[in-house]
Amino acid sequence: MNKNELSNIKNSNCIKFVNIVKKYSDLTALSNINLSINKGEIFGLVGPSGxxxxxxxxxxxxxxxxDSGDIFVNNYKINDLKGKDLASYRQKVAMIFQHFALLQTQNVYKNIALPLEARHIKKSEIKERVLYLAKLVGLEEKLDSLPNTLSGGQSQRVAIARALALNPEILLCDEATSALDPNTTIQILDILKKINKELGITIVLVTHQMEVVKYICNRVAIINKGKIIETGNTEDIFLYKNKALDTLINEKPVLPNNGKNIKLIFPKKSASDSLITKMARELNIDFDIAWGKLEKFGDDVLGSLVINVLDKDFQKVLDYVSKTDVKYEVMEG
Ligand SMILES: Nc1ncnc2c1ncn2[C@@H]1O[C@H](COP(=O)(O)OP(=O)(O)O)[C@@H](O)[C@H]1O
Ligand SMILES: [Mg+2]
Structure with missing residues (x-):
């Protein structure tokens, strides 16, 4: 397959799954999936964990x-792609993750340049491309910084810039905002929107957060237990109150039952992302963001999130948070 074939888009159909089945020994992870994703759209795959x-x-x-079924990308069946063809195909399909997968010993510039350097592109061209991408994601000032000095949002920007380095046609996002606080989530989603609009990149976005889907997706498929239970325009899906969807939407946050869960409520314009990363760094502790909720009121985004901390760190975190303008509540149970 050559490059022309790959970008030979005969109709608006970009990705098509036909009768896809995938098993992990006894467990059917995907059960007869049929789905089409259009070129240029932001498509959400949403559903509970697992x-x-x-x-x-x-x-x-x-x-x-x-295990069975066919996948077509730009009308080309990708099932049997191997070797060089697979490598050139993968250039067209970039991916970002919940945990940003940056090289910790390399600065932002080097992280973004990585895919380009691996392809032995001229230094001057690499520089031009890296500067363009850094500007696109708003990181011009951070090119010399190391990843461990960046906030979660900044780290995800680096990952996005790196993902775009080789001009992909499709960007896959796997829970790309799930480790971020609500305000930063919105900023990252705005960058994804911009990339979609300005560069025409088709985005397929996996999330368990309904708010993310509502904010960014044109169309959505609801997945549960390996099956698609609903597909449609985001608005239609949310207006048409399907019972299965209802239970998914209203699902109470499933919180870890070890350690302590603390709900943080961020006031307007509070720099919540930097608070979270600053706190982790200054207290030198690890915690998980267990749950988050975005709420948009006009142009303001308010949010709350639940962090899970080890028992031994609990008091330290409370002391820290109580010195900020963030309100908190310790979750019982
Ligand atoms: N490599 C694997 N080996 C065995 N089981 C897996 C593997 N990857 C995923 N699964 C199982 O397949 C199901 C679907 O997983 P996954 O696609 O990761 O769900 P989601 O992303 O919706 O949370 C889950 O039950 C998960 O435990
Ligand atoms: Mg997942």
Whole structure:
């Protein structure tokens, strides 16, 4: 397959799954999936944890092989791609993750340049491209910084810039905002919107956060237990109150039952992302963002999120948070 064939788009159909089945020994992770994603859209795959979202997403760049069924990208069947053809195909399909997968010993410039350097592109061209991408994601000032000095949002910007280095046609996002606080989530989603609009990149976005889908997706498929239970325009899906969807939407946050869960409520314009990363760094502790909720009121985004901390760190975190303008609540149970 050559490059022309890859970009030979005969109709608006970009990715098509036909009768996809994927099993992990006894477990059916994907059960007869049929789905079409159009060129140029932002498509959401949403559903609870374990539904099969990541598995389905990863079949698109062949990080997962399917057991049966066909996958077409730009009308080209990708099932049997191997070797050089697979490598050139994968250039067209970039991916970002929840945990940004940056090289910790390399600065932002080097991280973005990585895919270009691997292809022995001229230094001057690499520089031009890196500067363009850094500007696109708003990181011009950070090119010399190391990843461990960046906030979560900044780290994800680096990952996005790196993903775009080789001019992909498709960007796969696997819970790309799930480790970020609500305000930063919105900023990252705005960058994804811009990339979609200005560069025409088709985005397939996996998330368990309904708010993310509502904010950014044109169309959405709801997945549960390896099956697609609903597909449609985002608005229609949310207006048409399907019962299965209702239970998914109203699902109470499933919080870890070890350690302590603390709900943080961010006031307007509070720099919540930097608070989270600053706190982690200054207290030198690890915690997970267990749950988050975005709420948009006009142009303001308010949000709350639940962090999970170890018992031994609990008091330290409370002391820290109580010195900020963030309100908090310790979750019982
Ligand atoms: N490599 C694997 N080996 C065995 N089981 C897996 C593997 N990857 C995923 N699964 C299982 O497949 C199901 C779907 O997983 P996944 O696609 O990661 O769900 P989601 O992304 O919706 O949370 C889950 O039950 C998960 O435990
Ligand atoms: Mg997943």
């Amino acid at each position: 539904a099969g979202k990541s598995t389905l997403l990863r079949t698109i760049n062949k990080l997962e092989e399917v």
